[in-house]
Amino acid sequence: MNLIPGPSSTELAIFIGYRRAGWVGLLLGGACFILPSALIVGGCAWAYVRFGALPQVTSVLYGVKPVVIAIVLQALLGLGRSAIKSWGLGAIAFGATVASFVGVDALVVLAAGGALALVAKAFSEREGLHGVAVPTLSALGSAAAPAATVVASASLLGLFVVFLKVGAVLFGSGYVLLAFLRADLVDHLHWLTESQLLDAVAVGQITPGPVFTTATFIGYVLHGATGALVATFGIFLPSFILVAVAGPLVRRVRRSRMAGAFLDGVNVASLALMATVTWYLGRSALTDLLAVAIAGVSALLLLKFRFNSAWLVLAGALVGVGRWWLQ
Numbered sequence: 001m002n003l004i005p006g007p008s009s010t011e012l013a014i015f016i017g018y019r020r021a022g023w024v025g026l027l028l029g030g031a032c033f034i035l036p037s038a039l040i041v042g043g044c045a046w047a048y049v050r051f052g053a054l055p056q057v058t059s060v061l062y063g064v065k066p067v068v069i070a071i072v073l074q075a076l077l078g079l080g081r082s083a084i085k086s087w088g089l090g091a092i093a094f095g096a097t098v099a100s101f102v103g104v105d106a107l108v109v110l111a112a113g114g115a116l117a118l119v120a121k122a123f124s125e126r127e128g129l130h131g132v133a134v135p136t137l138s139a140l141g142s143a144a145a146p147a148a149t150v151v152a153s154a155s156l157l158g159l160f161v162v163f164l165k166v167g168a169v170l171f172g173s174g175y176v177l178l179a180f181l182r183a184d185l186v187d188h189l190h191w192l193t194e195s196q197l198l199d200a201v202a203v204g205q206i207t208p209g210p211v212f213t214t215a216t217f218i219g220y221v222l223h224g225a226t227g228a229l230v231a232t233f234g235i236f237l238p239s240f241i242l243v244a245v246a247g248p249l250v251r252r253v254r255r256s257r258m259a260g261a262f263l264d265g266v267n268v269a270s271l272a273l274m275a276t277v278t279w280y281l282g283r284s285a286l287t288d289l290l291a292v293a294i295a296g297v298s299a300l301l302l303l304k305f306r307f308n309s310a311w312l313v314l315a316g317a318l319v320g321v322g323r324w325w326l327q
Contacts, residue, residue: 004242004243004246005167005168005169005170005171005238005242006167006168006170006212006236006238006239006242007174007210007211007212007236007239008174009033009210010030010033010034010210010212010236010239011239011242011243013029013030013032013033014026014029014030014033014239014240014243015029015243016029017029017030018243018244023244026240026243026244027240030236030239030240030243033209033210034209034210034213034232034236036208036209037207037208037209037210037213037216038209038213038216038228038232040207040208040209041203041204041207041209041213041214041216041217042216042217042220042225042228044203044206044207044217045203045216045217045219045220045221045228046220048199048203048217048221049220049221052199055324056321056324058324059320059321059323059324060317060320060321061199061202061320062291062320062323062324063294063315063316063317063318063319063320063321063323064202064205064206064313064316064317064320065198065199065201065202065284065285065291065316066285066286066291066292066294066295066298066316067205067294067295067298067309067312067313067315067316068198068201068202068205068285068313069278069281069282069285069286069295070295070296070298070299070302070312071205071298071302071309071312071313072175072178072201072274072278072281073278073299074299074302074303074309075175075274076175076271076274076275076278077303079271079274080093080271083264083267083268083271084268084271085264088117088120089117089264089265089268090268092113092116092117092265092268092269093113093268093269093271093272094272095116096109096112096113096268096269096271096272096273097272097275097276099112099272100179100272100273100275100276101276101279105183106179106180106183106273107169109269109272109273110169110171110266110269110270110273111266112269113265113266113268113269113270113272114262114263114265114266114269115262115265116265117261117262117264117265117266117268118258118261118262118265120261121257121258121261121262122258153191154189154191154222154223154227156223156226156227156230158189159219159222159223159227159230159231159234160230160231160233160234161234162184162185162189162234163215163219163230163231163232163234163235164234164235164237164238165184166180166181166184166215166235167212167234167235167236167237167238167239168238168242170270171263171266171267171270174210174211174212175211175274176270176271176273176274177211177212177214178197178201178274178277178278178281179273179274179276179277180273181197181200181214181218182194182197182277182280182281185197185218191222192218192221192222194280194281194284195284196221197218197281198281198284198285200214200217200218200221201214201281203217204217205309205313206310206313206317212235212236213232215231215232215234215235216228216231216232218231219231219232282295290319290323294316294319298312298316
């Protein structure tokens with residue numbers, strides 16, 4: 001399922017349902033995988049909108065967000081070690097990072113990464129320089145502002161289109177979602193603040209299920225329950241369509257060296273987007289020395305001792321509450 005855009009875990013559930021029970025299995029497999037997480041995240045979004053400006057809630061998010069930055073950093077380093085398997089892919093990753101930092105559109109960065117890797121592969125096969133490009137496909141997973149403060153109003157149609165686009169084109173780890181959302185919702189449309197986006201990510205970390213249910217949270221913040229439904233439907237709809245259409249072709253595509261090279265380039269470019277958004281969200285989350293310390297200790301425990309991230313999220317929340325209580 002890493003060969004098509006969208007959340008790999010969700011698409012795997014959809015594909016298994018399709019293989020076991022046809023179209024009914026496709027719908028049930030995906031819905032049963034998505035629905036529990038969407039309901040939990042929707043409940044958290046309701047509480048965030050209703051109570052998010054309370055100092056206790058703000059304090060919890062203050063402690064959780066630095067931990068989230070550490071978790072994303074751990075994912076970035078782990079995925080980078082498996083994805084960047086040659087100097088050529090490393091150069092593509094570096095160029096994509098620079099392009100992302102200077103503001104090149106995320107879709108252009110992904111497409112260029114894939115195209116460059118494809119060209120390198122074709123050149124190496126023609127010239128017999130088989131060490132230049134990698135022929136195999138990398139498997140990649142797939143201070144708070146008041147909650148109700150939205151910079152600009154969002155229409156339901158616009159909300160649907162944004163998340164439909166993201167669901168249809170996103171390759172790589174689910175954390176790459178953050179790069180697309182930041183570019184569209186924070187920088188371009190100004191529907192969210194950077195802090196609100198990071199709050200959405202934090203909620204996604206403390207709830208089970210696919211990272212893509214971040215859309216449910218954002219949809220609720222922007223347009224209530226209807227917005228949550230529209231955003232969730234928009235971001236997951238392409239997965240159902242792509243699995244139904246591309247599922248039978250997956251084995252054939254997997255055998256193609258050129259397709260594998262293209263997707264290797266897309267994957268390293270997606271890591272570059274992930275690195276860029278981690279930097280920007282880190283600036284929003286690490287607002288003082290205590291927040292930096294929380295992130296640093298979390299990163300050490302995750303990278304050195306493989307500590308369970310759920311316990312770190314809980315510990316960060318407790319530190320945030322303790323800080324509020326001592327003030």
